[in-house]
Amino acid sequence: MDFQHIIEAVGRYMDFAGVAVMVIGAVISIPMALRGYQPRKRPAGSEKLTVYRSYRQLLGRSILLGLELLVAADIIRTVAVTPTYESVGVLAIIVLIRTFLSFSLELEITGRWPWQKEPSESSSERARADT
Numbered sequence: 001m002d003f004q005h006i007i008e009a010v011g012r013y014m015d016f017a018g019v020a021v022m023v024i025g026a027v028i029s030i031p032m033a034l035r036g037y038q039p040r041k042r043p044a045g046s047e048k049l050t051v052y053r054s055y056r057q058l059l060g061r062s063i064l065l066g067l068e069l070l071v072a073a074d075i076i077r078t079v080a081v082t083p084t085y086e087s088v089g090v091l092a093i094i095v096l097i098r099t100f101l102s103f104s105l106e107l108e109i110t111g112r113w114p115w116q117k118e119p120s121e122s123s124s125e126r127a128r129a130d131t
Helices: 003-034 051-080 085-110 121-130
Strands: none
Touching: 003 051, 051 085
């Protein structure tokens, strides 16, 4: 078995791991949401999540992790095997789409963009005091 076959096998296993994370995450999220899962860090004064919102957040997190593994698999296969302009272009488009999906999911889950800081308790308390 030469290097290229090993890299292809690693890429396939990473693809499998990415899909498995999404499927297992979707299945495990159901009982967690039904049991009333609540994130540890909730903004001060926020209401508890409904079962639906809780499931969406848990599912979104598993999709995010799965997407990261799929991007890693694509990078491994494209960079390790002799890259061509076509394969690098396809990789760039795939990474761009998956990055957009990741940012969209992060916004949906946390309510802020990945580059935004978490609001501190003192700033949220000041905002409530001002109203």
